[in-house]
Amino acid sequence: MVPVATFDSYYGRPVIKSPVWRSPDIPGYLFLGGLAGASSVLGAGASLTGRPALARVAKVSSALSTALGGVALVHDLGRPARFLNMLRVVKPTSPMNVGSWILSTYGAATAVAAGTDVTGLFPRVARVSTVSAAVLGPFLASYTGALLADTAVPAWHDGHREMPFVFAASGAAAAGGLGMLAAPLAQTGPARRMAVIGGTCELAALVAMRRRMGLTAEPYRDGRAGSYTRAAEVLGLVGTAGAAIAGRRSRAVAAACGLALLTGSAATRWAVFHAGLQSAADPRYTVEPQRRRLAAHHHIVA
């Protein structure tokens, strides 16, 4: 039988639309949100255990990251003047809507926590805001996984099971890294441990995600996303191992490892961002998994 001539796409054009989100706004926000959210956990712990220098670093950095991330988000809107429209509804089916509620409540808490820490005013308000930020922070760090996955972008949606863990762990690695970089060695023990836990889990979650995704994991390996992925792996591995082995002894080593983990965490976000764009641009990543799904379904039915 002569095979019928077919295209597996319409002139190679993408089936879905690529996200219109831009770099550095969106990957930058993903990174900053993770850093801020995990830093708030670190800041609360440092406050409660009497590590004022680490608390200061964590709280101030989370307030600044949140502010910068918020600016990046508004800047990326097609109509920035309408950013408050996000808060005219509460809509659990929209991770972006939920995220804007998380971001605004968390942002207020973390700003007050940083302000009271720096000024030393209102100790009771300081405690409440510090704990509130520490409770909301992990959600800010992880909801972005659902934000990306809740799209038709193959390299994002197919990773929906692991993406929140990748981002939460990456946030922990970044926050720990920043603590190691900026706080005195005497107080960085918890930051280092958080960095090691976060860095390890980040790498493990990325591997697990890509392994389970199969075909749609390819963009994480290829092109620009591939470069960012490799950078994330190398920096994460070096930073995590260095922190675990020598981070306790040398301020210089701790700072270097902290910097590696911070940039590695950022590289993870840029890798995920570009993998999404690349997977959206190639119709193969949309069509082939759907074809396989149909074939498997028909197989079961038959």
Add this chain to the structure above:
Amino acid sequence: MPGGGVWSAQPARPGPVPVDPVPVDQVLQRATSTDPGPVGPGSVGPGSVGLGPVGPGSVGLGPVGPGSVGLGSVGPGSVGPGSVGPGPAARVRQDAEAMDPAAASGYLDPPARVGFFTDTSICIGCKACEVACKEWNGVPEDGLCLTGMSYDNTGGLSADTWRHVAFIEQRVPHGADRPDASAAASAGGAAAAGGDRGAGEAQGAVPIEGQLVVPRVAQGSTPVQGQQAVPAEAQGAAPVVAQPGLRWLMASDVCKHCTRAACLDVCPTGALFRTEFGTVVVQQDVCNGCGYCIPACPFGVIGQRSGDGRAWKCTLCYDRLTVGMEPACAKACPTQSIQFGVLDELRERADRRLVDLHRAGVSDARLYGRNPADGVGGGGAFMLLLDEPEVYGLPPDPVVTTADLAAMWRRVALAATALAAAGVAAFAGRRR
């Protein structure tokens, strides 16, 4: 016809296409009344021909209720992929058809859901739909250029292209080499019975003895005639073929107005909303251009308008619907490839059309977006295609991304808890 000043309600269309499937005022009357009115062949407007009894094998083509036309139960050739839903299709479909998106969105006693049935087997690629849409909706220019790949010069749906006519040129094997040649031959026997259609129809296209038949044709025959069973809307143009072994596929694509619409689900501002007609529309005074709907759409329909920043797409002419007019594209379509109407009726009409095409040997014909049990709950706009969906740039098995959202939120909560636990663990160790 209320408010019909600008566009005449008269179907003053020249040419050989004889039928207005359903007069629009009738459709909207039905759409706005609670009584669904008669369904089945009797509901087709005046001037319809060929909608009588359909001969042997025409099970389920009478005046039947919604959802009861099981595609698996009809005549020969109805085996096209995509046309038959997964699993126990009839039951699933009936359950799904009970889901009225307007009622589910909180409308009390909404009018009947309306939509488009785009029958690509009679599309001639004229692009009148594209032009009418732009004219009526004030959609800006979308690039005065040629793609260089075909007679398609708009490329795909976007913020500035709400109807897009795909154009595909394919080399196909012909004669006995065709995989469906035997099906065509067997269908020919049944189809050959009816013949006389009078002037205006091309000669001798009754599909017999392994000849190529509608609408994937060769040898210059004009397809779809000579069959009593073919409903009126089946008459008329089919994809034209320039030379043997070559075929052109043309298809007018549009927003699907999904029953489960990802764009609407993910919109963080509530700018996207469900209308009382069951369609999905962007409120442009609310949209803040976040762009979330754009990668959420599994069909790549909605886009961001440059220089404007907001997301735009087909409104199914919401303004026209509210004053009892049919959408501009359907109004302008000269072959009635684009049919507007009450969705349940369009689905029945499409089922009949599919049966007719299959009986005529067009085993490639399949309905796309017809099945309420599919991943988006079925489209308010659906199509009859002559090849795999991806050939037209359509996803073969679209699923609304929010189908997995509950699982995602659970994972978010788990990951957040894990992060907090990691924080506790980090402070549980030694002092430095």
